[in-house]
Structure formats: structure tokens, C-alpha cells
Amino acid sequence: MAPTDSKSTEDLAHEVLQALSEADSILSTEKFANVPFESLKAALDRLSARSMVAYEQIEGEEAILEPEAEEVVQHGSSEARVFEAVRKAMDGLSIQDLESTIGDKTVTKVGQGKAFKEKWIKKDGSKLVALVDSINDVTRDQLRVIKEKRTHDKKILTDLKKRKLIRLQKTLSFKFSKGPKYALELVKEETDLTAEMIASGSWKTATFKPYNFKALGADQHSGALHPLGKVRGEFRQLFFEMGFTEMPTSQYVESGFWNFDTLFVPQQHPARDLQDTFYISDPKMADRPRAESADDKKDYKAYFENVRQVHENGKYGSIGYRYPWAEEESLRLVLRTHTTSVSSAMLHKLAYEKGPDGRPPPVRYFSIDRVFRNEKVDATHLCEFHQVEGVIADYGLTLGGLMEFMSIFFGKMGLTGLKFKPAYNPYTEPSMEIFSYHEGLGKLIEIGNSGMFRPEMLEAMGLPSDLRVYGFGLSLERPTMIKYGISNIRELLGHGVDLNFVQTNPAVRLDKD
Ligand SMILES: N[C@@H](Cc1ccccc1)C(=O)O
Numbered sequence: 001m002a003p004t005d006s007k008s009t010e011d012l013a014h015e016v017l018q019a020l021s022e023a024d025s026i027l028s029t030e031k032f033a034n035v036p037f038e039s040l041k042a043a044l045d046r047l048s049a050r051s052m053v054a055y056e057q058i059e060g061e062e063a064i065l066e067p068e069a070e071e072v073v074q075h076g077s078s079e080a081r082v083f084e085a086v087r088k089a090m091d092g093l094s095i096q097d098l099e100s101t102i103g104d105k106t107v108t109k110v111g112q113g114k115a116f117k118e119k120w121i122k123k124d125g126s127k128l129v130a131l132v133d134s135i136n137d138v139t140r141d142q143l144r145v146i147k148e149k150r151t152h153d154k155k156i157l158t159d160l161k162k163r164k165l166i167r168l169q170k171t172l173s174f175k176f177s178k179g180p181k182y183a184l185e186l187v188k189e190e191t192d193l194t195a196e197m198i199a200s201g202s203w204k205t206a207t208f209k210p211y212n213f214k215a216l217g218a219d220q221h222s223g224a225l226h227p228l229g230k231v232r233g234e235f236r237q238l239f240f241e242m243g244f245t246e247m248p249t250s251q252y253v254e255s256g257f258w259n260f261d262t263l264f265v266p267q268q269h270p271a272r273d274l275q276d277t278f279y280i281s282d283p284k285m286a287d288r289p290r291a292e293s294a295d296d297k298k299d300y301k302a303y304f305e306n307v308r309q310v311h312e313n314g315k316y317g318s319i320g321y322r323y324p325w326a327e328e329e330s331l332r333l334v335l336r337t338h339t340t341s342v343s344s345a346m347l348h349k350l351a352y353e354k355g356p357d358g359r360p361p362p363v364r365y366f367s368i369d370r371v372f373r374n375e376k377v378d379a380t381h382l383c384e385f386h387q388v389e390g391v392i393a394d395y396g397l398t399l400g401g402l403m404e405f406m407s408i409f410f411g412k413m414g415l416t417g418l419k420f421k422p423a424y425n426p427y428t429e430p431s432m433e434i435f436s437y438h439e440g441l442g443k444l445i446e447i448g449n450s451g452m453f454r455p456e457m458l459e460a461m462g463l464p465s466d467l468r469v470y471g472f473g474l475s476l477e478r479p480t481m482i483k484y485g486i487s488n489i490r491e492l493l494g495h496g497v498d499l500n501f502v503q504t505n506p507a508v509r510l511d512k513d
Pocket of ligand 1: 337338339340389425428449450451470471472473474
């Protein structure tokens with residue numbers, strides 16, 4: 001009886017042992033052709049683990065007929081069909097008649113050409129006539145052989161493949177023979193040593209299944225880090241390596257004062273519009289900036305006044321915006337639109353710090369946290385995203401230094417050959433957008449925004465006029481999407497995220513691209 005699909009591994013193993021009692025070595029293509037490859041492999045593996053059977057896997061190739069070739073096997077090749085039709089019509093056949101006899105335009109056309117070439121037919125006036133009495137339909141014969149044997153001479157196979165009549169397919173089969181422990185019966189193997197076996201003494205004669213050290217362990221359920229978290233971790237490491245300290249960014253709600261006014265963003269600026277910024281409705285307003293604890297000795301009142309004056313009339317060499325600056329606007333609560341609000345508060349704090357020379361010391365700050373913008377959600381925009389922000393304060397800094405720093409910073413993630421484009425931010429002058437060539441997209445893409453903070457912003461805080469401050473910002477989502485090959489941001493953040501995606505994605509390193 002031929003083995004079938006539904007056999008258990010054990011039944012199959014028995015059949016293999018049985019078959020080997022009659023022959024020393026067996027090819028699976030001969031005796032087990034109908035058994036699915038995987039089932040047979042499982043049975044052979046079981047037997048070879050007990051050294052009852054030895055087997056090797058053989059890779060081969062077989063030829064399969066394409067549908068057109070099946071036609072040829074059934075009805076003959078086009079040229080043979082044309083020849084037959086012409087031969088049968090004793091006194092020749094017109095082309096129209098040939099076509100209706102054969103009933104297939106392509107067969108008629110292709111077959112005619114070939115039959116002419118073989119000199120089986122010729123044209124006699126308006127008719128086609130046969131030149132020979134009989135022909136050999138070689139193609140049909142070849143295909144018949146292949147249909148049965150699944151192979152033929154190499155040359156013939158190559159030729160038929162070129163003619164798209166057959167295709168070649170890889171095959172896997174086994175050759176197996178008796179192993180050193182060959183026996184007709186499979187002894188039951190114990191997998192566990194039980195208390196009963198010890199009590200009864202049956203363990204002495206039992207056959208134990210050998211350990212399989214190659215077996216894969218069961219899948220473990222474990223927590224997984226979100227891709228954004230992993231890339232965030234990479235960025236943090238990078239900042240720490242470069243001597244930065246992390247800014248406290250846990251406060252999502254800010255007053256317009258810290259989010260906009262301290263950054264010299266005028267109160268009529270479009271970014272402050274309801275369409276771009278989420279305003280808090282309850283409570284609507286913040287108190288004026290003030291000390292939160294007894295040891296906070298910063299003069300918030302003076303700072304608030306300075307900011308007002310810088311906006312209204314200008315100060316510290318600036319002519320200001322010259323508009324009536326409204327305190328109510330400044331105290332409105334917003335969901336922060338950038339983490340530069342935190343940079344601003346940190347720089348204000350720095351104005352009160354004293355280095356060895358009694359002046360604010362050079363610092364490097366960074367943060368990576370959530371910001372909110374009232375944007376239309378699409379494939380690349382969400383209402384909230386994460387901003388990577390950096391601030392470097394030192395004496396004698398120049399724009400060239402910022403460009404160099406950005407090159408080093410992005411170079412650490414494999415982004416080189418940066419391009420800088422002049423840009424505008426109310427709080428920096430000069431400002432530069434940073435672009436990098438993206439190999440995959442084949443174009444320059446914006447990767448960050450940067451600049452040198454304006455003197456009227458820094459001096460209003462009480463920072464010395466020769467202290468220069470670089471600032472830069474980028475989104476965390478963009479590099480993450482590039483690294484993980486995600487084209488829709490909703491696959492990364494929000495309710496559209498597939499937990500499987502989070503679980504199965506490997507950690508990516510920024511410098512590998
Ligand atoms: N706040 C800017 C980034 C930036 C920070 C600091 C200086 C210059 C630019 C943004 O949201 O894009």
C-alpha cells in the first residue's frame with residue numbers, strides 16, 4: 001500500500017523500517033513519493049536519532065510542463081497541427097480555411113511559420129499544400145517523455161525551457177539505509193523517570209529517550225521595548241558620551257511665557273494660533289512666573305519685565321517688535337509646542353549659576369520628550385511627537401562651531417555630508433535647517449533645525465553678553481521611521497500600533513544603515 005499524507009510520524013517510521021527490511025537503500029522518490037516532505041523528514045529524524053536509520057537529503061531538479069505544453073501533449077505542436085490540417089485537405093487549404101479548421105489564431109500563425117521552416121508545407125497560389133506525407137512531431141514526443149519522467153536530456157530541457165514550454169523546479173528527496181541499531185520494531189522510549197518506575201524497578205530495563213540538545217526552547221513571553229524607546233536610548237547614550245546632561249521635561253503644560261515669549265515669539269505669530277497650538281481650557285491661565293521653593297532666589301519679576309520690554313520697545317541692542325504686549329496672552333496655558341520652552345527655563349537658571357570665575361559656566365543640555373502641535377493627522381504627522389533638543393552654552397562660540405558640532409553629532413548616526421540652509425526662528429539668529437542625503441529616497445531630507453540664540457533672549461535672562469548659546473532640535477520619529485522602514489507614523493505611535501511589531505523588531509543601531 002502506498003503511504004499517504006495522513007499517516008502519523010510513528011506509522012511512517014514503521015513503514016520506513018519495513019521497507020528497509022526488503023532493500024538496503026531506498027530513494028524516497030521511488031517508494032515514498034506521495035508522502036509530504038516534512039512528514040517523511042520527521043519520521044527519518046526520529047529513526048536517525050536512535051541510529052536505526054541513516055539518511056541523506058538529495059537536492060534535484062524536475063521539469064514541469066507549462067499549460068501550453070499540456071496542450072501540445074494533448075493536440076500536438078502548432079506546426080504539426082497546421083501540417084495535419086493542410087495534409088488532410090487533399091487539394092490544399094486557404095489561410096482562412098486553415099484558421100477555421102484549427103480554431104486558434106496564434107496556433108495557426110506560429111504553426112505555419114514553423115511548418116514552412118521545416119519544409120513540411122509550401123504556398124501554391126493562394127493555397128497551402130503539403131510537401132511530405134508524414135512528419136515526426138518531435139516536440140510532442142519530447143514533452144510526453146517529460147510528462148511521465150519529469151526529466152530529459154539536458155539540451156532538450158534547455159531548449160524547451162527557452163520556448164517557455166517547461167519550467168525547472170528544485171526537488172528535495174531522501175536516500176536512506178539501515179543504521180547500526182536497525183530493527184524492525186520501534187521500542188517505546190520513556191521521556192520521564194517517574195516515581196512509579198523507581199518503585200517498581202522498571203527503570204532498569206526501560207529505554208530512555210536521549211536528550212536532544214539541538215531542540216529549540218519554547219517561545220518566552222517577555223516585555224519588549226518600543227522602537228521609539230530604543231532609538232531614544234541610543235540618542236541619550238550619544239548625548240552622555242558628548243558631555244551633555246539631561247533637562248527635566250516632565251511638564252507638558254507650559255505658559256505662553258515660557259513656550260513663546262521668552263523665546264521672542266511675538267504674540268501675533270502664526271505658531272501661537274489656535275490652529276497650531278493646543279490651549280488649555282481649565283485652568284486657562286498660569287500665575288506670573290515665580291519661585292517654586294524657598295531656595296529659588298531667581299528674580300522672576302525682573303525677567304518678566306525684561307521680556308515685556310524686549311517685545312514692546314526692544315532692549316539689549318534690539319529694537320523689539322513694537323506692539324502692545326499683553327500679559328493675559330503670556331499667561332495662557334498651552335500644551336508645549338516644543339521642548340525649547342524647557343531650554344529657555346534652563347538658560348534662565350544658568351544665569352544665576354557661578355563657575356570658578358564667578359560667571360555662568362559653559363554647559364551642555366539635552367532632552368528627548370513629547371511635544372504637541374494642533375496639526376492635521378496624516379502619514380507623517382501626528383498631534384504629538386517627540387523632540388530631541390540640545391543646548392550648548394559657552395564663551396566665544398561661533399556659527400562654524402555649531403556646523404562642526406552638528407556634523408559630529410549626526411556623523412555618529414551615520415549621517416554625513418550635511419547641508420545647511422539658512423532658516424528663520426524668532427529666537428535664533430542665524431538659524432539653519434540641516435539636511436542630509438537619504439540613500440533610500442535618493443534626495444536631501446530635512447533632519448533638524450538649529451541656530452544661535454538671540455542676545456535679546458539671553459541678556460533678558462541676565463546671561464553675560466559674551467556668552468553664546470547654540471540650540472538645535474529634531475524629531476525622534478523621523479530617524480526611527482527611517483531605521484525601522486516605517487512609512488506611516490501611525491504604525492509607530494497611537495492605537496494603530498501592532499504589538500507584534502513592537503515585540504518582534506530587533507534593536508537597531510543608529511550607525512548601521
Ligand atoms: N524649537 C525648534 C528647534 C530648535 C531648538 C533650538 C534652537 C533652534 C531650533 C523646533 O521646534 O523645530
